[in-house]
Amino acid sequence: MKTFYYAISAIAISACIITGCSRKKDKFLSRNYHALTTEYNALYNGYIALEQGRQNLNNAYSDNYWDILPIERMEINEEIILPGQSKNEDFNRSEEKAVKAIQKHSMNIDGKEKNPQMDEAYLLLGKARYFDQRFIPALEAFNYILYKYPASDKINQAKIWREKTNIRLENDELAIENLKRLLKQEDITGQDLADATSILAQAYINTKVLDTAITLLETASYATKNNEERGRYRFIQGQLYNKLSYKDSANMAFDRVIALNRKTPRIYMINAHLEKVKNFDYEKGDTIALWEFLTELEEDRENRPFLDKIYHQIGQFHLEREADSLAIAYYNKSLRVPSQDKQLKAKNYQILGDMNFDSSVYKLAGAYYDSTLLNLKLNSKPYRTIKRKRDNLEDVIYYEQIAQVNDSVLKLVNFSEEDKLAYFENFVAILKKQAEDEKAKQEAAERNRDAGLEIGGVNLGNSSQISAATRGPGAPSQAALFYFYNPTTVAYGKNEFVKTWGNRRLEDNWRWSNKNTSELSNPDVLNSAVAERETVNEYFDPQFYISKIPSTEKEIDSISKERNYAYYQLGLIYKEKFKEYNRSKNKFEALLKSNPEDRLVLPSKYNLYKIYELLGENSEAEIAKKDIIKNYPDSRYATILTNPDFVSEKDENSPESIYETVYAQYENQEYAQVIRESETHIRVFDGDPIVPKFELLKATAIGRLYGYEPYSEAINQVAVTYANVPEGQQAQHIVNQVLTRIKSTELVEDEAVEAHYKVIFQFEKATQSVIQDFNTVLNEVLLNIKYYDLKTSIDVYNPDTVFVVIHGLKNKTVAKTFDQLLIKEDKKKIKKPYFAISSKNYQTIQIHKNLETYLGTTNN
Structure with a gap:
């Protein structure tokens, strides 16, 4: 009987509790039941998931100490995710807990929320979305708190997190305005003050107002109780002072980071030491004390995880003191230490590349630049700078290798048998x-x-x-x-x-x-x-x-010519691309002492004259100038030197001006003339950088005039001969990509092609005036044709044949019976026979010059 009584009582009490805890009743029991359940169930587990996710973010994030650190350690992922998906399961779980708390425990009665934990639930929801990098939904959650719970004790946190989100959305000006209003109107203390001032500092850093950011970080570093944050804020202060070139103030900020010692992550302390070393004055400072300090950093066992940075800075120390061999050794030691800092690796490789370049070890320099590119972000500004330098170095490596090998061979040739x-x-x-x-x-x-x-x-x-x-x-x-x-x-x-x-x-x-x-x-x-x-x-x-040493005069002369041409190209490259005037001068002077071909003598002397001027060697420049004027009076270089004003005007005899003239002839379809002119100027300007341009233009004109096979042969020759210059690379692209697409000589049936047709009037060995007169009459006639927008062009087919082409017809039958479009008077003016052809087939006959094949088909 007792057992039955207890059971009935338990059921009755449970029923009372369940019915009394309804979300629709504003009762003491209901409010506290849902508040406790929200706080110690959903929100508790949600915050655990949020903290775990934040910890994972921090562990995965790698700071870039080569730039100003962000206030918050969070890497922005550019990956686009679909709605309903999450980038991080921890944040997804945290969001689910917040949503569960809102859905199951919200007590919205008569338009008012009776559960005091709901503002906390929405705050958790916004934070989870923020760290999951879904900033628009996060902003919605924070704005909902400001709208629905204006009297909440979390209102200041909601405002701060809203502005953090605005900054992530690049609304820096709006965030600055709102945070300044918050700090002015509210009496904020503790961690809220630290968060507000630090995130406001981030907005000012983004807008390049660095001095204000420094002041705000000072407030944040005193307000926060988290030593990790304090160390970060003070380190960023030092970086900002350095950015403003206040090295003494920067060193004081770094000293405050170092003073925290083990209270803050060691990486801040190490980088603070290294930043102070970067600010060291090598002219006035005690270099011996600095060396002892760097050695102490290197030998400290606790610094082993940071040896890549320490070795790099020691290398910089030796480089400043011009101890190149020691610097190279430490840069290599830095590279051998396993490191996640790709920018550090890139800097090590770049410095080693520059040092080898300065020592004329070009092949090794090129290898170091290749390694530099592998550690830089693709298509970034530093990447493009190094890529351009590496591409320019390609020619240097090529010609230096030729010069070095041929110099060695010629040296052996001149040895006696003994x-x-x-x-x-x-x-x-x-x-x-x-x-x-x-x-x-x-x-x-x-x-x-x-x-x-x-x-x-x-x-x-x-x-x-x-x-x-x-x-x-x-x-x-x-x-x-x-x-x-x-x-x-x-x-x-x-x-x-x-x-x-x-x-x-x-x-x-x-x-x-x-x-x-x-x-x-x-x-x-x-x-x-x-x-x-x-x-x-x-x-x-x-x-x-x-027995392998060349002995015949022909072999020796060939090697000497190749070496001399390499010297000439190196002189130009150093002068034009690298602005290394002393090296350029050495190459040109060595060339002139090596009995070069006549075609290289005059341009070498003129380039030497310009280099002497750039180096301020006026007496040598005057001697070179007189030599050119006296021994080459009819050359364009002598004309330039005797009449300096001629250069400021248009130098019609310059290679560039001549090329522009020939190119204008190409655009005017004077292909035979272009080929003749190009061949002449290739001989005249042999050795000048303009020659590959003329070669490529000549090959293109050959293709337009003689068709696919001669064009293929000519463009291949350009690709092989000038492989290291842009024109040769363009020719190689044509060989690889274009020639294969236009190789087919097949003519397609008109019905199978698009509805674009041309009417062709063919002229064999006609004068230019005859063709032009006919085209003028044809244009007058076409004006009388209604419903069609027709235009004409004069196209060269081969050396003996020219087409006058009518464009704009979209029907095969109309094209074939074009004369029926003409009125009676116009038919008397246009009596010349014609044929119709599709645009596709017209392209084919122009490329392959197979007009006879087309006319022999049933298309006409």
């Missing part, structure tokens, strides 16, 4: 020493492998365990360690084998003495073995290398 022999005997001795050393290393490696020797826990008897991971970054690869991958050691080994064992067939029991005798008895095998032995021996024979 000097050649001594040089290559020394070279062969070095080769033998290298081969012996490599052989000794390989034998030692073989012995270790046979003995199963373990190094660092790796059994060398098991080659599969030897990997790049066990070798380390500076060790040679397996390919470099493998004996047979080195041709020098292979050649040496073959030679030693033949000396020791003679010529042996590859078979079992090859060591038996009778194997050597039997093999020598076979003439074919003997001849093969002797040939192989001679091939091996020649690598260690000085006479083999001496």
